[in-house]
Amino acid sequence: MPWMPELFSESVLEEWRERHARRKIVDVPYYDGLLAGEPDALIGAFAGEPTVFHPVRGRLEGEWQLRAYAAEVRGWFRARGAEAQELQHVVGPQRGFEEVLVTGPTGALPLALVADHADGSHLDEIRIYFSVEHFIGHRVTRQPLLQAAPHVELPPVIAEYLRALADADLEAASAAYTKAGTIRSADGTVAPDLHEFHAAICRAGGLVLDACRLTGDERSVALEYNVLRLGDSGAPPQAGVVVFDLESGGARIKAARIYDDVERPRLSQP
Incomplete structure (x- = not known):
């Protein structure tokens, strides 16, 4: 996921097979699908009206908005010579x-997306x-996309975290x-010291998140959340997602990659 390979032309699929060195394309990466120039395949991948929530463009809904968005993305990539590298994807029965x-x-810009597919396809x-x-030179407050789910079943280490x-x-x-764990911020930088990263948050008064949805498997999970409070900033709730890589057995977190626009406390200078 998110796109269904059977909806794309054979010439496009063959190009992807060669590029990704795969004999079969089981699911089509997000940007591969957008850049293919086959908007009918994108439209056909949705069960109903296409709906995409974008941090800059907001809610894109309906066939014509998705067509315009796909054309805009293709133009943006071509004009800048940009490329999209898929880092990982995890597909579950109803979400990926x-x-x-x-x-x-x-x-470089790190990006994450979550796709719902209730019927499995x-x-x-x-x-x-x-x-x-x-893109715009400053952070924004992104309103929550999802409601909190108090009963979402989190891996114990994430719930404790x-x-x-x-x-x-x-x-x-x-x-x-x-011991070798890492945290990558939304701008792509990796925290040089995990203890100091957390110390900065704790000195500010802590960080309160509402868990909304959890997607993934025993190795990696994506937690969509709303930030309710960061210290005493008084900022309104903001939407985000963090991907956690877990060690075998799930006892500890190996890595976290954050995707939001929340400005966390700065680390102390040495």
Whole structure:
């Protein structure tokens, strides 16, 4: 997911097979589908009215908005010589997620998307997450896309991690990660020190997230959330997603990659 390969022409599928060195294209990566120049395939991938939530463009709904969006994306990539590299994707029975790195002359943008497909194949909607600062030069407050789900079943280590952040419990937050654990921010930078990354949040008063939906498998999960409070900033709720890679058995977090526009506290200078 998100696109269904049987809807694209054989010439396009053959190009993807050669590029990805695959004998068969089981599912079509998001940007491969957008850049293929076959909007009918994109429309046909949805069970009903196409719906895409985009950080810059907002809610795109209906056939003509999706066609216009796909044409705009193709033009943007061509004009800048940009490329999209799929980093990973995980597909479940009713939902899947994909991580992408969009690269061009001005740098790289990490991006994640979650696609709902309740019938197991056709899409219901796609939600895209990245920091818009790359495009417009400043952060924005992205309103929640989903309602909180108090009973969402989180892996125990992630549930404990969210509790530690909310309680500003520095030791517990840091202990959720393996010794070689990493956190990548929405701008693509990796925190040089996990303990200090969490210390900055705890000094500010903690970070409270509402879990909305969890997508993934035993290795990697994408948690869509609303940030309710970061310290005493008083900012309104904001939507985001974080992808966690878990060690075997799920006892610790190996890596976290954040996709939102929330400005977290700066690390202390040495």
